[in-house]
Amino acid sequence: MLRYTLNRLLLMIPTLIGVAVLVFFMLRVIPGDVVEVKLRGDGGNVSQETIEMERKRLGLDKPLIYQFKDWMVGLATLDLGKSMWTDRPVTEEIGLRLELSLQVAIMASMFAVLLAIPLGTTAALMRGTWIDYAVRIITIGGLSIPSFWFGMLIMISLLTFFNWLPPITFTPIYVDPVANLTQLIWPALAVGYRYCAVVARMIRSSLLEVLNEDYIRTARAKGVFEKVVISRHALRNALLPAITVIGIEFAFLIGGLVVTEQVFNLNGIGMLFVQSVSRNDFTLIQAMVMMIAAFYVVINLVVDLLYAVFDPRIRYA
Amino acid sequence: MNSLTRRSVLMTGAAAFALGGSNLESYAQQPKKGGTLNFAISAETPHYDNHGSDTFATLHFAAPFYNTLLRFDLSKFPEIESDLADKWEVAPDLMTYTFKLHPGVKFHDGSDLTSADIKATYDRLRNPPQGVVSTRKATFNDIGTIETPDPLTVIFKMKAVNASMLEHFASPWNVVYSAKDLAADPNGPKTKINGTGPYTFTEHVKGSHVSGKRNEGYFKKGLPYLDGFRGVFTLQAAAMLNALQGGQVLAEFRGISPAERDRLVQAMGDKIRIEESSWTLNLLICFNIEKKPFDDVRVRKALVMAVDRWGGSQGLSRISTLRSVGGVIRPGSPFATPEAELVKLPGFAKDIKASREEAKKLLKEAGQENLKFQLWNRNLAMPYTPAGIFLVDQWRQIGVEVEHKQSDTAPYLAHMNAGNHDVAIDFSNLFMDDSSLALAKYLSVDRAPENRSRHKDAELDKLYDDHLRERDVEKRKALIRAFEKRAFENAYQQPLLWWHRIVPSHKVVMGWQMSPSHNLGAQLEGVWLNA
Numbered sequence: 014m015l016r017y018t019l020n021r022l023l024l025m026i027p028t029l030i031g032v033a034v035l036v037f038f039m040l041r042v043i044p045g046d047v048v049e050v051k052l053r054g055d056g057g058n059v060s061q062e063t064i065e066m067e068r069k070r071l072g073l074d075k076p077l078i079y080q081f082k083d084w085m086v087g088l089a090t091l092d093l094g095k096s097m098w099t100d101r102p103v104t105e106e107i108g109l110r111l112e113l114s115l116q117v118a119i120m121a122s123m124f125a126v127l128l129a130i131p132l133g134t135t136a137a138l139m140r141g142t143w144i145d146y147a148v149r150i151i152t153i154g155g156l157s158i159p160s161f162w163f164g165m166l167i168m169i170s171l172l173t174f175f176n177w178l179p180p181i182t183f184t185p186i187y188v189d190p191v192a193n194l195t196q197l198i199w200p201a202l203a204v205g206y207r208y209c210a211v212v213a214r215m216i217r218s219s220l221l222e223v224l225n226e227d228y229i230r231t232a233r234a235k236g237v238f239e240k241v242v243i244s245r246h247a248l249r250n251a252l253l254p255a256i257t258v259i260g261i262e263f264a265f266l267i268g269g270l271v272v273t274e275q276v277f278n279l280n281g282i283g284m285l286f287v288q289s290v291s292r293n294d295f296t297l298i299q300a301m302v303m304m305i306a307a308f309y310v311v312i313n314l315v316v317d318l319l320y321a322v323f324d325p326r327i328r329y330a
Numbered sequence: 331m332n333s334l335t336r337r338s339v340l341m342t343g344a345a346a347f348a349l350g351g352s353n354l355e356s357y358a359q360q361p362k363k364g365g366t367l368n369f370a371i372s373a374e375t376p377h378y379d380n381h382g383s384d385t386f387a388t389l390h391f392a393a394p395f396y397n398t399l400l401r402f403d404l405s406k407f408p409e410i411e412s413d414l415a416d417k418w419e420v421a422p423d424l425m426t427y428t429f430k431l432h433p434g435v436k437f438h439d440g441s442d443l444t445s446a447d448i449k450a451t452y453d454r455l456r457n458p459p460q461g462v463v464s465t466r467k468a469t470f471n472d473i474g475t476i477e478t479p480d481p482l483t484v485i486f487k488m489k490a491v492n493a494s495m496l497e498h499f500a501s502p503w504n505v506v507y508s509a510k511d512l513a514a515d516p517n518g519p520k521t522k523i524n525g526t527g528p529y530t531f532t533e534h535v536k537g538s539h540v541s542g543k544r545n546e547g548y549f550k551k552g553l554p555y556l557d558g559f560r561g562v563f564t565l566q567a568a569a570m571l572n573a574l575q576g577g578q579v580l581a582e583f584r585g586i587s588p589a590e591r592d593r594l595v596q597a598m599g600d601k602i603r604i605e606e607s608s609w610t611l612n613l614l615i616c617f618n619i620e621k622k623p624f625d626d627v628r629v630r631k632a633l634v635m636a637v638d639r640w641g642g643s644q645g646l647s648r649i650s651t652l653r654s655v656g657g658v659i660r661p662g663s664p665f666a667t668p669e670a671e672l673v674k675l676p677g678f679a680k681d682i683k684a685s686r687e688e689a690k691k692l693l694k695e696a697g698q699e700n701l702k703f704q705l706w707n708r709n710l711a712m713p714y715t716p717a718g719i720f721l722v723d724q725w726r727q728i729g730v731e732v733e734h735k736q737s738d739t740a741p742y743l744a745h746m747n748a749g750n751h752d753v754a755i756d757f758s759n760l761f762m763d764d765s766s767l768a769l770a771k772y773l774s775v776d777r778a779p780e781n782r783s784r785h786k787d788a789e790l791d792k793l794y795d796d797h798l799r800e801r802d803v804e805k806r807k808a809l810i811r812a813f814e815k816r817a818f819e820n821a822y823q824q825p826l827l828w829w830h831r832i833v834p835s836h837k838v839v840m841g842w843q844m845s846p847s848h849n850l851g852a853q854l855e856g857v858w859l860n861a
Contacts, residue, residue: 045739051376052384066463070461098376099377100377165568172576178572178573181368182535182562285537288565292739
């Protein structure tokens with residue numbers, strides 16, 4: 014198990030290098046120029062000399078291969094550079110925003126998982142009843158309604174019925190937990206609804222499959238309490254495919270909050286990503302892509318390792 | 331104090347902007363102290379340095395922390411009033427400007443403001459050190475020397491007459507930095523704030539907000555009224571409108587669209603104040619004269635003559651921020667061409683039928699009856715998209731087929747600056763009505779890189795230089811008219827329509843002054859809350 018984990022960790026390196034190379038060269042294909050946007054984007058009458066000077070300052074006048082070398086050396090030394098737009102270290106730019114996006118993702122995951130397990134299980138156990146149909150309608154709604162639209166409905170409802178809106182500026186949870194939760198619970202609900210629907214449907218279908226297995230029939234024949242059959246034998250095995258979905262959906266949330274963040278005016282990773290792309294801020298985009306890629310790789314590993322925890326039959330050798 | 335003839339004429343323009351639901355009630359009441367103003371800023375500044383910025387986002391963020399030498403008096407726009415300069419004097423030959431500073435002004439770090447700080451600021455503006463970006467280098471090119479005979483006196487000696495110089499001293503971008511700070515780090519103002527302004531810097535939470543609190547040692551007694559302010563970055567219009575409606579922010583000082591205004595008025599009734607004004611911004615139809623067939627003046631002229639600006643302004647003003655028909659100077663402002671003269675210029679005729687017939691004839695003469703081209707446009711809903719759609723339809727009516735291509739700001743600008751466009755919708759963003767700014771975009775491309783039609787016209791350049799040195803108002807006006815006539819006869823580029831500014835604020839916000847530029851009035855010195 015330890016060897017397997019180390020192997021997987023080592024394999025992450027070429028994966029991330031591949032991403033680094035791809036993102037660097039793909040970004041250079043995009044037309045446009047960060048300096049142009051920065052100095053002329055709002056109608057500024059800036060001389061070409063000023064533009065060239067700024068380009069030189071940012072190292073954009075160097076041949077591409079030298080820029081690539083700088084990027085790879087920076088990666089190797091964990092120095093991701095400075096934002097071309099703000100001149101601040103990208104780690105600083107990403108820091109606070111990551112905290113916010115991560116918190117929304119965690120809250121959405123908690124909401125989704127805590128609700129999806131009972132929903133999916135109940136629907137499976139009561140297959141064909143009105144409860145099953147109700148759960149299926151709710152989950153189809155979650156899959157069909159875009160998160161941002163659900164978010165807008167939440168905002169409009171709060172405004173219309175309560176003449177109230179959540180705080181507009183972010184307060185970290187360690188500064189003021191009430192203000193923090195008051196603001197972030199709504200976007201977490203908005204994105205968590207879809208997440209919950211995906212997981213609940215997965216649990217329902219895999220539980221239905223597991224309930225038809227021989228070992229469940231054997232357990233029931235031996236007179237094991239139904240509660241124990243469900244929780245210890247059926248649900249534990251049914252959760253395996255759901256773990257994959259929970260993991261991947263969580264990683265997806267980190268980079269996929271773009272529109273929801275805009276609806277709630279949240280200053281998160283998604284919003285920063287959109288801004289960076291529209292400004293051609295290469296260093297910031299590269300850093301964020303690397304971060305999200307690292308997230309995916311790590312979460313994939315965690316999911317694989319969790320398989321072994323939930324199913325002792327699985328052994329990594 | 332001297333007042334120029336030219337400027338006295340500017341004053342006679344009275345208010346060149348019309349206020350709707352104006353904030354004038356605040357003058358009839360005794361301002362109250364206290365409270366924090368939350369307002370929306372619809373973009374986040376890339377840095378804090380006004381000298382190297384051209385985006386309103388920097389001003390709305392940083393203006394409350396700073397002062398300028400002079401500023402525009404928005405209640406009598408475009409009149410100029412003192413800010414750091416207590417008094418000023420302009421030599422009759424316009425070659426010397428002497429400013430006497432207010433005594434007792436302190437920077438937020440406690441150091442005294444002296445003439446050395448003014449000198450350091452203007453030296454940086456006109457001749458930035460290596461690695462420092464000043465987008466106002468050309469503006470102050472006419473300054474020869476800056477003298478500081480004593481701590482409260484600063485004298486600017488000019489190399490050449492520039493009749494617009496005093497207005498440039500009132501530019502909101504020329505905030506005064508500390509000489510000591512600039513000596514320690516010329517690029518310091520990009521990341522550090524140390525001004526003399528009405529508010530001291532509290533925090534900037536990236537992507538979230540900027541906040542400031544009252545400068546208790548502010549040199550203008552009794553000001554500011556607010557305990558503090560918070561500028562919240564609302565990058566999405568929907569989020570900004572929700573925040574306004576929900577009272578989380580009390581104003582947005584840049585401008586909103588007519589549809590957004592209507593939504594707010596419908597939802598909030600008499601709680602919201604709407605102020606409207608013409609705007610010192612226009613969209614231009616810009617032909618790249620290095621590309622065929624746009625090197626042919628007949629083609630360019632035909633295309634501008636096919637556009638029904640007068641009819642278009644009525645429709646577009648209902649759905650976008652576009653409104654006024656005007657020439658190179660903002661319509662309604664003192665130096666603008668009167669409508670009676672404007673309609674004689676190509677592209678401004680009111681008889682659109684006859685104008686289009688003439689346009690078809692010109693295309694036929696040029697052998698371009700089946701003209702097809704791509705219209706390059708910025709991918710911004712307001713007002714670029716409706717403007718593009720409008721133009722495509724206008725040109726279709728003279729048999730011209732146009733592909734409307736929109737692109738995000740970065741590639742949009744890069745494409746135009748590289749000269750890869752055929753025809754584009756360009757923009758001109760000014761902070762005042764002075765002609766030296768407005769006309770600069772039409773200068774030869776080797777003098778004005780922002781001229782995206784890429785033409786070279788020595789005659790236009792000469793007219794510009796002559797007008798810049800001309801102090802007699804009537805002669806200056808005549809030069810502007812001649813410049814405009816030549817530019818439009820050659821149809822290198824031409825304003826489509828001028829923008830219209832709509833500013834929403836809760837009625838509790840008092841003392842803020844509307845103006846035709848979103849770059850002005852961001853200092854918040856006289857703003858108070860009637861709560």
